[in-house]
Amino acid sequence: xxxxxxxxxxxxxxxxxxxxxxxxxxxxxxxxxxxxxxxxxxxxxxxxxxxxxxxxxxxxxxxxxxxxxxxxxxxxxxxxxxxxxxxxxxxxxxxxxxxxxxxxxxxxxxxxxxx
Amino acid sequence: xxxxxxxxxxxxxxxxxxxxxxxxxxxxxxxxxxxxxxxxxxxxxxxxxxxxxxxxxxxxxxxxxxxxxxxxxxxxxxxxxxxxxxxxxxxxxxxxxxxxxxxxxxxxxxx
Numbered sequence: 001x002x003x004x005x006x007x008x009x010x011x012x013x014x015x016x017x018x019x020x021x022x023x024x025x026x027x028x029x030x031x032x033x034x035x036x037x038x039x040x041x042x043x044x045x046x047x048x049x050x051x052x053x054x055x056x057x058x059x060x061x062x063x064x065x066x067x068x069x070x071x072x073x074x075x076x077x078x079x080x081x082x083x084x085x086x087x088x089x090x091x092x093x094x095x096x097x098x099x100x101x102x103x104x105x106x107x108x109x110x111x112x113x114x115x
Numbered sequence: 116x117x118x119x120x121x122x123x124x125x126x127x128x129x130x131x132x133x134x135x136x137x138x139x140x141x142x143x144x145x146x147x148x149x150x151x152x153x154x155x156x157x158x159x160x161x162x163x164x165x166x167x168x169x170x171x172x173x174x175x176x177x178x179x180x181x182x183x184x185x186x187x188x189x190x191x192x193x194x195x196x197x198x199x200x201x202x203x204x205x206x207x208x209x210x211x212x213x214x215x216x217x218x219x220x221x222x223x224x225x226x
Contacts, residue, residue, distance in 0.1 A: 106157025
């Protein structure tokens with residue numbers, strides 16, 4: 001009964017390094033998304049996907065790339081990390097997209113620090 | 116762009132008191148959700164409201180969607196320490212593909 005699994009839970013990077021945050025869900029959800037959470041700002045949408053092979057930008061996509069080669073996985077890539085990307089990142093999935101999009105199921109989060 | 120503003124940002128009350136959290140926007144949403152988040156965990160859905168003017172009750176929690184579908188409120192009656200957490204509202208875009216989260220209200224209920 002895993003739900004949405006994110007790895008790693010914690011990561012420290014130096015400015016300019018690259019890394020990938022992994023997200024996997026076992027609920028056969030079509031819709032997946034990535035958010036970042038910063039104090040006093042709630043969650044902001046980075047990228048989302050409505051199905052395998054389809055991705056789109058959210059509110060704050062700059063500095064991040066995503067791909068969706070399978071229904072289960074939705075990795076988030078930071079190509080050249082910057083201190084402004086220090087945040088807690090959440091992956092979320094839902095059973096469908098469009099106006100029928102329902103409950104978002106969230107992972108436990110990945111806390112990233114960029115020095 | 117922060118489309119949803121929540122108030123208050125922080126709230127500390129005694130067990131047994133009532134409280135209301137507000138979620139306001141100048142934008143119209145196709146639906147609005149409320150989530151609760153505990154430290155070290157992801158948000159968990161409490162309720163979804165879809166129709167303007169809709170009121171939903173979940174035990175001691177009452178949720179209302181504004182008539183114009185631009186705002187919402189969460190009222191908790193007789194708060195308990197287990198209600199402590201971060202409450203987030205989230206509005207769905209017209210396509211339903213993007214959820215815009217509010218700034219959050221951190222609630223602490225003191226025993």
